[in-house]
Amino acid sequence: MKAMHQGDLTFSSIDPNAGLKRAIQMKRIDIIGEISRSKMRGRGGAGFPTGTKWNLAAAAVAPKKYIVCNADEGEPGTFKDRVILQEFADLVFAGMTIAGKAINALEGIVYLRAEYTYLLSHLEAVLDQRRKAGLLGSSIGGDESFSFDITIRMGSGAYICGEETALIESMEGFRGEPRNRPPYPVDTGFMKHPTVVNNVETFAWAACIIARGADWFNAVGTDKSTGYKLFSISGDVQRPGVYEFPMGIMVSDLLKEVGGSDAKAVQIGGASGHCVPASEFSRTCAFEDMSTGGSVIVFGPLRDMLDIAENFLEFFVEESCGQCTPCRIGNVKLLEGVRMLKEGTCSMTYLKELLSLGETMQLASKCGLGQSSPNAFLSIVRHFKPEIMGRVNL
Amino acid sequence: MLVTENERLRQNILDWADELNRDRSALIPLLQRVQKRYSSVSGFAMQVIADILDIHPVEVYSVVSFYSFLDHKPKGRFIIRLCQTISCAMAGKDRVARQLENELGIRFGETTADGKFTLEYTNCLGMCDRGPAMLVNDQVFTQVSPERAHEIVEKCRQTFGTFALQDQGRID
Numbered sequence: 001m002k003a004m005h006q007g008d009l010t011f012s013s014i015d016p017n018a019g020l021k022r023a024i025q026m027k028r029i030d031i032i033g034e035i036s037r038s039k040m041r042g043r044g045g046a047g048f049p050t051g052t053k054w055n056l057a058a059a060a061v062a063p064k065k066y067i068v069c070n071a072d073e074g075e076p077g078t079f080k081d082r083v084i085l086q087e088f089a090d091l092v093f094a095g096m097t098i099a100g101k102a103i104n105a106l107e108g109i110v111y112l113r114a115e116y117t118y119l120l121s122h123l124e125a126v127l128d129q130r131r132k133a134g135l136l137g138s139s140i141g142g143d144e145s146f147s148f149d150i151t152i153r154m155g156s157g158a159y160i161c162g163e164e165t166a167l168i169e170s171m172e173g174f175r176g177e178p179r180n181r182p183p184y185p186v187d188t189g190f191m192k193h194p195t196v197v198n199n200v201e202t203f204a205w206a207a208c209i210i211a212r213g214a215d216w217f218n219a220v221g222t223d224k225s226t227g228y229k230l231f232s233i234s235g236d237v238q239r240p241g242v243y244e245f246p247m248g249i250m251v252s253d254l255l256k257e258v259g260g261s262d263a264k265a266v267q268i269g270g271a272s273g274h275c276v277p278a279s280e281f282s283r284t285c286a287f288e289d290m291s292t293g294g295s296v297i298v299f300g301p302l303r304d305m306l307d308i309a310e311n312f313l314e315f316f317v318e319e320s321c322g323q324c325t326p327c328r329i330g331n332v333k334l335l336e337g338v339r340m341l342k343e344g345t346c347s348m349t350y351l352k353e354l355l356s357l358g359e360t361m362q363l364a365s366k367c368g369l370g371q372s373s374p375n376a377f378l379s380i381v382r383h384f385k386p387e388i389m390g391r392v393n394l
Numbered sequence: 395m396l397v398t399e400n401e402r403l404r405q406n407i408l409d410w411a412d413e414l415n416r417d418r419s420a421l422i423p424l425l426q427r428v429q430k431r432y433s434s435v436s437g438f439a440m441q442v443i444a445d446i447l448d449i450h451p452v453e454v455y456s457v458v459s460f461y462s463f464l465d466h467k468p469k470g471r472f473i474i475r476l477c478q479t480i481s482c483a484m485a486g487k488d489r490v491a492r493q494l495e496n497e498l499g500i501r502f503g504e505t506t507a508d509g510k511f512t513l514e515y516t517n518c519l520g521m522c523d524r525g526p527a528m529l530v531n532d533q534v535f536t537q538v539s540p541e542r543a544h545e546i547v548e549k550c551r552q553t554f555g556t557f558a559l560q561d562q563g564r565i566d
């Protein structure tokens with residue numbers, strides 16, 4: 001298969017089952033210890049420490065537990081999970097199997113977005129091979145106490161189902177409406193059982209960490225953001241695609257690599273992330289600065305920032321689950337505001353009201369969608385006032 | 395005749411429900427199968443499913459209406475979904491959109507009179523480095539130019555059978 005990424009990825013250089021083979025010999029507590037020591041944080045965007053999550057689920061006493069792989073990848077500008085599933089599915093499944101042993105879960109579920117239905121037959125084939133090779137099913141690697149199998153559940157076209165509690169609602173047969181947290185899925189997850197939900201990339205790295213050791217991983221990156229990360233890079237660059245960089249990379253260095261140094265602004269973290277103007281390209285892609293699932297959308301010198309804000313807000317208006325008012329109404333108001341700005345009919349007083357509405361949404365919305373949907377609008381207004389005020393429509 | 399069609403639908407649903415366990419978590423997989431086979435979930439199908447799972451039909455409807463890949467109303471044999479999100483917008487999706495409308499003689503959100511095509515917008519398809527991207531049923535197309543939009547529509551027109559384009563998993 002033709003490689004879908006740019007440059008070399010660590011995943012290509014690691015035997016996908018090396019980690020699993022080591023894990024078979026390890027005690028559960030040592031597997032979790034190794035992941036914790038790597039200081040890896042989730043690769044889906046929010047960045048919760050993976051070792052801590054596994055530890056909580058391992059400590060829960062319950063007759064049944066689940067491992068869920070979040071393959072709902074819907075954040076605008078993100079496509080690295082698709083590439084991982086196409087090229088490194090074995091590594092992801094090995095990571096899920098290791099997690100299964102670590103928390104004592106017998107079942108894993110991949111929640112695959114409907115838009116990726118064309119990946120299903122490939123993934124099913126890989127799962128079948130793994131069953132035949134004794135890497136899934138009962139007595140994995142000859143260890144009679146180690147059973148684990150993986151099934152795939154399809155999404156049905158809803159971005160919000162990437163949020164872990166909405167994902168669980170959806171798997172249980174309901175509308176994808178996020179729940180209040182706590183309780184967290186590690187405690188009350190799928191069918192009320194303790195459930196670890198991790199991103200596709202997180203499982204792949206977990207398998208690598210067990211294969212190569214925590215020290216190999218945390219030698220890279222920054223103190224708070226260890227290891228490598230895959231980035232999905234699109235927009236106005238010469239060489240878009242999936243790249244691997246160490247965590248903590250500066251925006252300007254990243255732009256140099258991909259051929260986008262003339263950018264006017266960059267969106268880090270997708271529609272719900274941060275819009276960074278050129279004056280701040282020394283900021284870093286790290287959990288202590290800008291937390292990201294790896295979406296990088298680059299805007300060239302001629303782009304209209306209001307078009308960008310409008311596109312993002314249209315996205316959120318459509319994808320809001322509608323459950324809570326700040327998000328359901330707030331995004332519509334912000335979108336109207338952007339359109340007023342485009343037409344040159346927005347007063348400064350009203351713009352200030354919109355800014356404070358955005359801040360209210362960040363505080364009062366029930367889930368991450370509503371809490372982060374105003375981010376791009378707020379930073380575009382903050383950084384591009386001269387460009388967006390007083391427009392004259394001829 | 396409609397009655398026999400509905401009988402067949404009911405039988406399908408019963409068979410699928412047996413495969414899937416008859417509990418609430420089977421609801422969406424059931425709906426997905428109905429959608430795939432019948433290209434929409436009719437009121438009748440919802441009633442049958444509600445009876446089997448012992449829930450109110452309104453519950454079933456509220457789920458169908460939530461998900462954009464589940465439809466209450468019949469759609470065309472080929473559902474074209476063009477990505478409208480930012481990277482594809484910057485890569486020229488507007489021109490592709492215009493060409494698709496011209497080729498099909500319908501606007502976005504509509505289905506052709508012969509029931510062959512439905513044209514819709516969708517959000518990010520995870521092909522942002524190779525936009526404009528679109529799905530035709532389950533198959534993804536990337537770097538679609540207006541000219542290629544025409545070719546893809548023509549290919550669909552010449553294809554017989556309900557899901558002939560589907561399941562090929564072609565990644566352009």
Ligand SMILES: Cc1cc2nc3c(=O)[nH]c(=O)nc-3n(C[C@H](O)[C@H](O)[C@H](O)COP(=O)(O)O)c2cc1C
Pocket residue numbers: 041042043044045046047048070071072073074075159160161162163164165197198199200202367368369
């Ligand atoms: C609106 C919304 C959408 C999300 N979409 C995804 C997604 O597509 N994939 C993903 O892995 N995490 C997504 N998340 C984050 C998940 O809720 C969860 O934190 C993540 O799957 C945990 O995995 P990680 O710790 O390995 O990153 C989303 C969160 C929100 C609020």
Ligand code: SF4
Pocket residue numbers: 160177178319320321322323324325327328365366367368369370371
């Ligand atoms: S913030 Fe938005 S998406 Fe999240 S629960 Fe509220 S309405 Fe739904």
Ligand code: FES
Pocket residue numbers: 076077078477478479480481482483517518519520521522525527
């Ligand atoms: S923006 Fe169109 S595929 Fe991501």
